[in-house]
Amino acid sequence: MVIPVGTSVTLRVPASSANLGPGFDCLGLALGVWDEASITVTDGPDPVIEVTGSGADTVPRDASHLVHRTMVTAFEHLGVEVPAGVHLSSRNAVPHGRGLGSSATAIVMGVAAAQSLASLGAGGDGELDLDTINTIACALEGHPDNASASVFGGATLSTTDAGQPLPTTRTVPLRLHPRIIPVVLVPHTQLSTHTARSVLPDVVPLVTAAANSARVGLLVHALTSDPSLLIAGTTDLLHQESRRPSYAASMALVDALRAGGLAATISGAGPSVLALTTSERVDEVTAIAASGDTSWQVLTPGVPDRGVHLVS
Numbered sequence: 001m002v003i004p005v006g007t008s009v010t011l012r013v014p015a016s017s018a019n020l021g022p023g024f025d026c027l028g029l030a031l032g033v034w035d036e037a038s039i040t041v042t043d044g045p046d047p048v049i050e051v052t053g054s055g056a057d058t059v060p061r062d063a064s065h066l067v068h069r070t071m072v073t074a075f076e077h078l079g080v081e082v083p084a085g086v087h088l089s090s091r092n093a094v095p096h097g098r099g100l101g102s103s104a105t106a107i108v109m110g111v112a113a114a115q116s117l118a119s120l121g122a123g124g125d126g127e128l129d130l131d132t133i134n135t136i137a138c139a140l141e142g143h144p145d146n147a148s149a150s151v152f153g154g155a156t157l158s159t160t161d162a163g164q165p166l167p168t169t170r171t172v173p174l175r176l177h178p179r180i181i182p183v184v185l186v187p188h189t190q191l192s193t194h195t196a197r198s199v200l201p202d203v204v205p206l207v208t209a210a211a212n213s214a215r216v217g218l219l220v221h222a223l224t225s226d227p228s229l230l231i232a233g234t235t236d237l238l239h240q241e242s243r244r245p246s247y248a249a250s251m252a253l254v255d256a257l258r259a260g261g262l263a264a265t266i267s268g269a270g271p272s273v274l275a276l277t278t279s280e281r282v283d284e285v286t287a288i289a290a291s292g293d294t295s296w297q298v299l300t301p302g303v304p305d306r307g308v309h310l311v312s
């Protein structure tokens with residue numbers, strides 16, 4: 001099937017915060033910070049790429065652009081002929097390399113665009129098939145926590161099983177307790193997820209894995225039913241301490257917030273900090289963040305109850 005020249009979609013995809021403490025590579029929370037992109041099939045030969053907002057000074061404008069190369073791979077997985085060219089116009093709000101899932105946002109954008117364009121090309125209505133998008137996006141990202149939250153919105157718990165041609169991801173929504181509010185503290189520094197993963201141990205003791213599993217269970221209960229357990233539930237035993245030297249100022253802020261009785265963790269692979277709190281304690285989070293030497297942008301983005309969607 002060839003997608004006709006001129007076929008076009010516009011999509012929005014939210015940022016995400018992964019891990020939420022112990023939920024390494026499985027728990028994610030969508031955040032109300034959005035990338036938007038319009039993608040139109042052209043007769044090529046090269047992609048034309050325009051970017052405003054986050055990454056406008058840094059991301060490539062050729063076929064190696066993450067959204068573009070994801071689209072090409074997704075067309076192949078969907079069994080659709082890759083178009084001769086595309087015009088991609090991106091308006092990005094998700095900051096890059098800050099632990100807010102920008103790469104997953106871009107990957108979800110690319111997969112969703114390919115699936116929607118393929119549907120239109122086949123005479124369909126272009127509606128998004130979220131399960132297919134989730135499977136392909138999680139396989140391409142390599143861990144499902146960010147991508148699933150960006151696909152479905154809300155809070156998500158994902159598991160992955162080996163499979164051919166792609167691993168199978170199962171994602172369930174978690175009904176976030178209505179009193180929980182995310183506060184995100186974003187520093188000026190960046191840390192690539194690839195670098196942050198390179199410092200992690202390949203193996204952890206059974207006792208550590210068992211204790212971390214118990215924390216994930218407690219965290220799911222805290223997120224959905226009892227926010228008073230968030231401090232205990234967000235205790236991570238797998239990844240944050242190994243990464244402490246990579247984001248020392250962020251860990252110092254996490255420690256200060258937790259000492260103040262606030263459930264703080266590193267957001268994703270950092271260096272942003274995520275505090276899960278209630279509306280009456282947002283000012284406390286802001287005050288503790290302002291009391292140190294590092295300056296933090298404070299975001300209260302909310303949790304969108306939907307993820308990737310068509311604008312037109």
Ligand SMILES: Nc1ncnc2c1ncn2[C@@H]1O[C@H](COP(=O)(O)OP(=O)(O)O)[C@@H](O)[C@H]1O
Binds near residue numbers: 055059106
């Ligand atoms: N909208 C986008 N368009 C193109 N590339 C992007 C986009 N968002 C992220 N990227 C790429 O992903 C990189 C950041 O990914 P990563 O290190 O995983 O950090 P994070 O996902 O925490 O922001 C960016 O430096 C850029 O190369």
Ligand SMILES: N[C@@H](CCOP(=O)(O)O)C(=O)O
Binds near residue numbers: 016103
């Ligand atoms: N589970 C991953 C999450 C990475 O999130 P990002 O937002 O930093 O890309 C990890 O901790 O490596």
